[in-house]
Amino acid sequence: MDGGRDIEAARATVEERRNAEALIVDVEGFEGPLDLLLVLSRSQKVDLRQVSILALAEQYLVFVERARLLRIELAADYLVMAAWLAFLKSRLLLPPDPKGDEPSGEDLAAHLAFQLERLQAMREAATALMARPRLGRDVFARGAIEAVTVHRSAVHHASLFDLMQAYARVKTRDEFRPFVMDRRDLMTMEQALDRLRSLVGDAADWADILAYLPEDWHVAPKRRRSATAATFAASLELAKEGRIEIRQNESFSRIEIRRKDRA
């Protein structure tokens, strides 16, 4: 019975897993490969300036390998970094190609060290910044604000041109008034027709059409002219209706009308 050994093996696996998970479970918590590298570099317990990039590259590659064994999906950029670090590792281990144009492993490692140091510095700066006395938490602004009253005053201006133009506009307003008939001195045909209709019933004898003008339309020439025209037009209308007869002895002589008696 090998049960005991199986249990041992299982236990070892659990132990292994636990170790691996110490970092890997938290893979979501890392902010990218650079952050992970920074965390790994701390395990070297040295000043960041003396960190061994070669060792760091190995640590990272081990990490990625473990993640792969545990079937943890790593984001692409972690794998890109792994590939790059593998390249860097080979560069650091192999003697430099004397006629090569490529940057040396040392240069690449130095740059990575710089990046790590810079990220670390910015993290510390962020912490220092957040630890400063802050407005609204440690330091306070004036509580009773006295608002600045804004007085808006307007200065009106006008130019001489504006002034003259305004005057011109006022003075010429009449000239541009739309044409409207002044109805006080106008007699319409309807008015004359109404009047004539009520009067012709009594007109048995020939009489001057002008005699039918209303009292106050005789004198003023404008009114007289309008009343005459309206009354004449009305008389033509009544003649057409067969209610009156019209006669004029010669051109420009008196126009006379009388009632037409129906047969």
Next chain:
Amino acid sequence: MTQSPEPAQFDAPPRAEAARMIEAMLFASAEPLGTAEMARRLPEGTDLVGAIEDLRAQYQGRGIELCRVGDAWAFRTAPDLGHLLERHTIETRKLSRAATETLAIIAYHQPCTRAEIEEIRGVSVSRGTIDQLVEMGWVRLGRRKMTPGRPVTFVVTEAFLDHFGLSSARDLPGLRELRAAGLLENRPPPQAGGQEDEGEAQDSLFGD
């Protein structure tokens, strides 16, 4: 809000330090702070009254003063500096049409009564329009007219002549010159020159 610094466990601060504390509290508070509230926040045994007295003396004659408001205290701007909290902005605006026309009529016809202005404009003139011109210093009251009712007249001022660069109102160009200058050819806008009896309505619409 509920942040209590447990003041009781500290020793009572010296008066100068107490004054600092009160100064900061009063400065940051939106409302006047009552002595009870201050005492609650200050270390036990603080000489509140003495510290306030010190503080008040320190601010004597300064740009802000420590004022007593009932049983509370607050910083206030020194009364003589209130003007610093005011900002004056001046905008230049074109004189309204009603005002320009009224001004023009007064200038051309002065001394000129309100009724005369209305007759020439064909619309009633609102009080505000003449008031505005008076306030601007371009129009002032002239002598009363010796006609029934003795109505007041309006005339233009020196400031008006100054502004328009005229040595006297007689220098204003006459109608003929206006015509020669092409100013009379301008067709009046459609709303102008309607029926006389619409004047009232127009004034409220187009007046200032």
Next chain:
Amino acid sequence: MTQSPEPAQFDAPPRAEAARMIEAMLFASAEPLGTAEMARRLPEGTDLVGAIEDLRAQYQGRGIELCRVGDAWAFRTAPDLGHLLERHTIETRKLSRAATETLAIIAYHQPCTRAEIEEIRGVSVSRGTIDQLVEMGWVRLGRRKMTPGRPVTFVVTEAFLDHFGLSSARDLPGLRELRAAGLLENRPPPQAGGQEDEGEAQDSLFGD
């Protein structure tokens, strides 16, 4: 309404009086007041710089201090008295680590492009992070960079300085040390063909 102090017509006030005036103006405002704005409100010829210097000395060691914020000034309570004061401003959102780091990178490297932030942090910067900082009023757009693509840059604002009690971006903690250590340089990765001498520091803001 038309009350005008027309300060210009008065003589420039003596320095003590100028200090009173500035004191009153700064007390009335919660926000830092720019020197230009103060000068506009003060009588012409006021020795603003001298008066501010006096005022600052007068408030040395008091419960409130006169603080410079960029090109502006504000009274703020002394940092050691924070425990006495009520916290009106409850910290609305705790900034994420990404946000604080991004803020620090912008502050120390400004003007700083998004690509530069990403290079330093080693991860892409989510839109929301910068948006949040802009929304808080701590970061704003700076000038475009004169590099290919003319990318926009980000800089910190006066409100940022005010919030963190900094007179200027030059007062950022540890700035000098970081610069001396070369950690604020924009050092490009080594490339084939050797080092480009592009290590041009972007300390245009901190230059003088």
